[in-house]
Amino acid sequence: MRTIKIGSVIIEQSAALAPMASVADRAYRLICKEQGAAYMVSEMISAKGLCYSDRKTEELCTVDDRERPYALQLFGEEPQFCAEAAKKLMTFGPDIIDINMGCPVPKIAGNGSGSALMREPDRAFAIAEAVVNAVDVPVTAKIRAGWDEYSINAVQIAKGLENVGIAAVAVHGRTKKQMYHGCSDNGIIKQVKAAVNIPVIGNGDVNSPEAAKRMYDETGCDLVMIGRASYGDPWIFRRVREYLDTGVILPPPTLEERLDAMVRQAELAVSFKGERMAMAEARRQCAFYLHGIKGAAGYRGRCSTLTSLDDVKHLADEIRTNA
Numbered sequence: 223m224r225t226i227k228i229g230s231v232i233i234e235q236s237a238a239l240a241p242m243a244s245v246a247d248r249a250y251r252l253i254c255k256e257q258g259a260a261y262m263v264s265e266m267i268s269a270k271g272l273c274y275s276d277r278k279t280e281e282l283c284t285v286d287d288r289e290r291p292y293a294l295q296l297f298g299e300e301p302q303f304c305a306e307a308a309k310k311l312m313t314f315g316p317d318i319i320d321i322n323m324g325c326p327v328p329k330i331a332g333n334g335s336g337s338a339l340m341r342e343p344d345r346a347f348a349i350a351e352a353v354v355n356a357v358d359v360p361v362t363a364k365i366r367a368g369w370d371e372y373s374i375n376a377v378q379i380a381k382g383l384e385n386v387g388i389a390a391v392a393v394h395g396r397t398k399k400q401m402y403h404g405c406s407d408n409g410i411i412k413q414v415k416a417a418v419n420i421p422v423i424g425n426g427d428v429n430s431p432e433a434a435k436r437m438y439d440e441t442g443c444d445l446v447m448i449g450r451a452s453y454g455d456p457w458i459f460r461r462v463r464e465y466l467d468t469g470v471i472l473p474p475p476t477l478e479e480r481l482d483a484m485v486r487q488a489e490l491a492v493s494f495k496g497e498r499m500a501m502a503e504a505r506r507q508c509a510f511y512l513h514g515i516k517g518a519a520g521y522r523g524r525c526s527t528l529t530s531l532d533d534v535k536h537l538a539d540e541i542r543t544n545a
C-alpha cells in the first residue's frame with residue numbers, strides 16, 4: 223500500500239474516516255480502524271468550550287492510541303481562542319490538528335465558524351495561521367466547495383491556507399448551501415489539487431470501492447475520505463483497500479460479522495462513556511448495522527427501545543435465532 227505524508231505523519235493511501243459529530247465517536251472510529259481506515263479525524267471540538275474547560279468537550283478530545291494516525295478537529299471563529307484551544311489539544315497527543323471550515327449547521331455557521339469561514343477568507347487564514355504558530359504538529363483544514371453556487375472559492379481558500387502553513391486540505395465537494403443535498407462535485411477537488419502543493423483529501427459521496435477509485439482517478443487527490451457510507455458498514459474501508467490493491471471486490475459482511483460488530487461497538491462505547499450515555503447513541507448505531515437484513519423494519523423499532531448492553535446482546539441473539 224502506498225503512503226502519503228502530512229507534515230511528517232505517514233498515512234496509507236486507502237481511505238480515511240471523515241469526522242462526524244455525534245456519530246464517529248471513539249468506539250465507531252476503533253471499529254473502522256480495525257477494518258482498515260487509514261486515518262481518523264475526531265468529532266469537532268469547540269475552541270471556546272475547550273478554553274472554558276467544558277467537561278463534555280474534554281471527553282471529545284480523548285482518543286485511543288490504536289487510532290493513530292489521528293487528528294483532533296477544532297471549530298471556532300476567533301484566532302486567539304483557536305490558538306489557545308490548539309495548545310490545550312496538544313495535551314491529548316494528536317498527530318495532527320484539523321480546523322473545521324465546512325460545517326453548515328446553523329449553530330456553527332451562524333456563529334461565524336465552520337463553513338462561515340468560506341465567506342470570510344481573511345478570518346479563515348488568520349485562524350489557520352494562529353493555530354499553525356501555536357502548535358508543533360501539522361495543522362490541516364477541512365473546507366467545502368464554497369458558500370453557495372455563486373461563490374465557489376475552494377481554490378482561493380486552499381491557496382491562502384497553504385500560504386499560512388496549513389499542511390493539507392480536505393475538500394468536501396458541496397457548497398454550504400447544499401448542506402448534504404445534491405451531488406458532491408469532484409471537479410472542484412481536482413481544481414484544488416491542481417492549485418496547491420500540499421496534500422489534498424477528496425471527500426463527498428464515496429460509497430463504494432469503485433467510487434473511491436473514481437475519486438482518486440478523477441481528482442488526483444492524495445487521500446479519499448469516507449463519511450456516511452461507513453454507517454453500519456466499517457467493512458467499506460477493507461473493501462476499498464482491497465480494491466485499490468488488487469482490483470478485487472470483497473463480499474459484503476455476513477450477518478454474523480454484522481452482529482458481532484454491532485455488539486462490540488456497543489461494548490466499546492459503554493466502556494468509554496458509561497452505559498447511559500453510550501446507549502442513547504447505540505440505538506442509532508445498532509439500527510445502522512441492521513440496515514437491509516431480513517426483518518430489518520421490525521428490528522429497527524426494537525433498536526429504539528435499547529437501554530442496556532444486555533439488551534443489545536439479546537437483540538443480536540434473537541436475530542441469530544430467527545435467521
Ligand SMILES: Cc1cc2nc3c(=O)[nH]c(=O)nc-3n(C[C@H](O)[C@H](O)[C@H](O)COP(=O)(O)O)c2cc1C
Binds near residue numbers: 449
Ligand atoms: C452526522 C454528520 C456529522 C458530521 N460532523 C462533522 C464534523 O464534526 N466535522 C466535519 O468537518 N465534518 C462533519 N461532517 C461532514 C463529513 O465529514 C463529510 O464531509 C460529509 O458527510 C461528506 O462526506 P460523505 O459523503 O462521505 O458522507 C459530518 C457529516 C455528518 C453526516
